[in-house]
Amino acid sequence: MAEEARRAPNDIRPSLTDEEVLEFCKTGILRLEGVIPESTNRWVFDYLDRENTDPHDLVRDEYFFDEVLLHPAVAGVIRSLLGAQFQLPDWMANHRLVGPVEASYWHIDAGSNFERACNLLQVFYIPQANTPEMGPTLFLPGSHLVPIAREDVERFGSLAGQQMTAAPAGSVFVTAYSIWHRQPPKADRSTRNLLKWVYWRTEQPERDWVADPNFDFGGADYTHSSDYFHGPARMWQSVPRVAEMFYWLCGKADEFHMVGGAGWPYSSTDPGFRADLP
Numbered sequence: 001m002a003e004e005a006r007r008a009p010n011d012i013r014p015s016l017t018d019e020e021v022l023e024f025c026k027t028g029i030l031r032l033e034g035v036i037p038e039s040t041n042r043w044v045f046d047y048l049d050r051e052n053t054d055p056h057d058l059v060r061d062e063y064f065f066d067e068v069l070l071h072p073a074v075a076g077v078i079r080s081l082l083g084a085q086f087q088l089p090d091w092m093a094n095h096r097l098v099g100p101v102e103a104s105y106w107h108i109d110a111g112s113n114f115e116r117a118c119n120l121l122q123v124f125y126i127p128q129a130n131t132p133e134m135g136p137t138l139f140l141p142g143s144h145l146v147p148i149a150r151e152d153v154e155r156f157g158s159l160a161g162q163q164m165t166a167a168p169a170g171s172v173f174v175t176a177y178s179i180w181h182r183q184p185p186k187a188d189r190s191t192r193n194l195l196k197w198v199y200w201r202t203e204q205p206e207r208d209w210v211a212d213p214n215f216d217f218g219g220a221d222y223t224h225s226s227d228y229f230h231g232p233a234r235m236w237q238s239v240p241r242v243a244e245m246f247y248w249l250c251g252k253a254d255e256f257h258m259v260g261g262a263g264w265p266y267s268s269t270d271p272g273f274r275a276d277l278p
């Protein structure tokens, strides 16, 4: 049975700026490399290595709460994107792989809705350094706003723009729930742990992160650039979705109005954008 979920304390300070929140709307992933200290990583790794360990027990552990779930570098990001008093996880999963393992398919997790909102965040934490041979998760930045059926996304192989989460020990990846992801082949003989959990919003969205009073909503760049078949390219189709998600996060969903056609939010990006559109 699930524990009663706890809420974040009131003294957590948001850490993201307008530009950083907008960047998260574009990519659906934020990398915090090596933020959890080595002593904590070692404790978590040893804990997971014990016989009969249930990773779920970590959500009852005060040390894990303080050192990982509410680590200032992590909590500041979550506080920025989910607001005050966000709900802490009441479950914990460990995607543990031992020895060589085949790749999994691209997939979206159950219940993905590709919403232009941010009511929950799925977070991944690696307590040990991950090399490419250890099967670190691949994510496709920007895909959290691209609706697709689960059975269709499974057909894809290597995707232009995919990002591998090979990273130092103590890295944390904050993701929009609907982002496409997969585990690549694990080629080496190591044992790999990947903890995963979800934080939830409990308050209405408002722009109470490190906001800049001079931020220009009308002139901001809502395009996400990704590696495409022939090099970097702007992902034009997502522009209104990115802008809508950002407005929602700002608590300004009522003020989001598409002009239509090639008008705002396309027009704010690049005076020459018409020539770029296919």
Ligand SMILES: [Fe+2]
Residues within 6 Å of the ligand: 107, 108, 109, 181
């Ligand atoms: Fe998954």
